Amino acid sequence: xxxxxxxxxxxxxxxxxxxxxxxxxxxxxxxxxxxxxxxxxxxxxxxxxxxxxxxxxxxxxxxxxxxxxxxxxxxxxxxxxxxxxxxxxxxxxxxxxxxxxxxxxxxxxx
Amino acid sequence: xxxxxxxxxxxxxxxxxxxxxxxxxxxxxxxxxxxxxxxxxxxxxxxxxxxxxxxxxxxxxxxxxxxxxxxxxxxxxxxxxxxxxxxxxxxxxxxxxxxxxxxxxxxxxxxxxx
Numbered sequence: 001x002x003x004x005x006x007x008x009x010x011x012x013x014x015x016x017x018x019x020x021x022x023x024x025x026x027x028x029x030x031x032x033x034x035x036x037x038x039x040x041x042x043x044x045x046x047x048x049x050x051x052x053x054x055x056x057x058x059x060x061x062x063x064x065x066x067x068x069x070x071x072x073x074x075x076x077x078x079x080x081x082x083x084x085x086x087x088x089x090x091x092x093x094x095x096x097x098x099x100x101x102x103x104x105x106x107x108x109x110x
Numbered sequence: 111x112x113x114x115x116x117x118x119x120x121x122x123x124x125x126x127x128x129x130x131x132x133x134x135x136x137x138x139x140x141x142x143x144x145x146x147x148x149x150x151x152x153x154x155x156x157x158x159x160x161x162x163x164x165x166x167x168x169x170x171x172x173x174x175x176x177x178x179x180x181x182x183x184x185x186x187x188x189x190x191x192x193x194x195x196x197x198x199x200x201x202x203x204x205x206x207x208x209x210x211x212x213x214x215x216x217x218x219x220x221x222x223x224x
Binding site for chain 2: 030031032034036042043044045046049089091093094095096097098099100101102103
């Protein structure tokens, strides 16, 4: 079965630090890679997304790095804040399939 | 511009009853997806629908579960004869184009089977 592997499962970062979450996929047909942020009791919210034709995308404090040959991509949160404490999911999409990673619980401590 | 609307937000059903979950996509979106999330777990794809068509239902259990997205009205996820294992959060997402484009999630329906 196709998987998207995500690590770490949980992450504790000090305020102002960099949070890094990694994902790896298997199927080369995937061509859209979003990251979602989810707070307890809420639906996932699209944070940032990338396509394989670029190696990096930055939006504010959030950056996706993408390594097509290694089939890996990562989310970097710069200057992490307590308000960033949430669960983060990566996903890999093709035109007719989507697989989510199992999630990373991020805690940013003051 | 309203987002993806799901109702009800919370639903309690006794074992054996039917559960109907509704999802109204964002305006201009004709692609709808349903996901299930168990506590402390990730999202599991269930079904992908376009107006009046099921595109992919590979993630949906073969029995008791069905989904539709009629020409008019919301998408419906229907669970017949619910069991305790169906207790979960069910999320709907919608997109303007196909599955590999920007999608927006609703707030979910939390189903509890007692």
